[in-house]
Amino acid sequence: MEIFKSYIKKRISVTEEQLEQITSSYTLTQVKKKSFILRAGEICNFEGFVKKGCFKIFYLTPNGEEHILYFAIEEWWISDIASFNEQEPAQLYIQALEDSEVFIISREQKEQLFLNCTQVERLFRIMAQRAQVASQHRIIAALGFTAQERYLDFINRYPKIYPRISSLQLASYIGVTQEFLSRLKRQILKPNK
Amino acid sequence: MEIFKSYIKKRISVTEEQLEQITSSYTLTQVKKKSFILRAGEICNFEGFVKKGCFKIFYLTPNGEEHILYFAIEEWWISDIASFNEQEPAQLYIQALEDSEVFIISREQKEQLFLNCTQVERLFRIMAQRAQVASQHRIIAALGFTAQERYLDFINRYPKIYPRISSLQLASYIGVTQEFLSRLKRQILKPNK
């Protein structure tokens, strides 16, 4: 629980009592490597804070291509926001890439928390705005960078995540085939020839 | 002011008095077509609600390529979130594409508003989360769709914006050259030959 409490304290000012109230609204859940915590079509009735492990949050096109929106390691949040808020079918899949542990809250419990502790609203506003800034960067990168630039940008931005995922996953994140990513890496190592 | 008040009422429950308090924190500003309300490098000290007109929010690469993040027409918000929140230099440009009117609030006034009227925090959380969902869709589109699919997706998603912008602007939004967009449009009209 400590990692979660210090995450909150860093972002909003709360009393120990409120901190207890917030964190006790969450339940710790174990997720085995490769298992899905959400599939497209389901209603996403949870929002999770990753205590330990690694997840990929992705979209599957009708013809089966996978596009990874982001990877979530320790201190990241996982949910299908639209599905969670509007109680509509999810568009996204969330799958564990390692054995993981997540603090989970349901829609109803979160609403309750908003009523009981008004600062929580601020926490989630701040989080959502930060996520928005990151997404804007990704849109710019996806539209304007070459594959090599996107690759180097990812390594640079997420040095903690990079060593924990396979090339196949990375390729799906930056939007190229695994073959082309392999060629990119060689080119970066030996720029001549 | 009516458009702004009804926008708020649709999203959070407030008394008439609170509604008055919120909207009176904003100042109406006129922005001439082609003029910039923000340039990269400046500190963005405002957040604006578009009452009338049209803006483009974009990024310029070091070699001068323009990438449009979004268009803001009536009822959209304009700001460089990172710059506004952290008081750091903006990365984005915001320019009027038509003669426009915007309700503006400063950083300090917004903080004041959060203190005086706690529901406002909720309004901005909801907004930020909705923006986040839209951004996620754009990331998926940018990585996985062809240029033609992105073009048709834009028309379909933003039928109100589409007729108000030039092809050049649209090309910069979907991430292709104006020449290629022109070919796409012809291809869609006459699929044979």
Added chain:
DNA sequence: GTAAAAAATTGACCTACATCAATAAATAAG
């Protein structure tokens, strides 16, 4: 209403990245 500027179209050619197919290397499972 006319000149000037901006936007849109078209053609010829080029390049970043995809696809398909075959190995090779690394992990996982019994």
Added chain:
DNA sequence: CTTATTTATTGATGTAGGTCAATTTTTTAC
């Protein structure tokens, strides 16, 4: 330890979309 499975690499060839240059159409400004 050995086999099966997943992951990474390499080659040959194809295509979506870019670049540069010229022309036409539309919009803006006086």
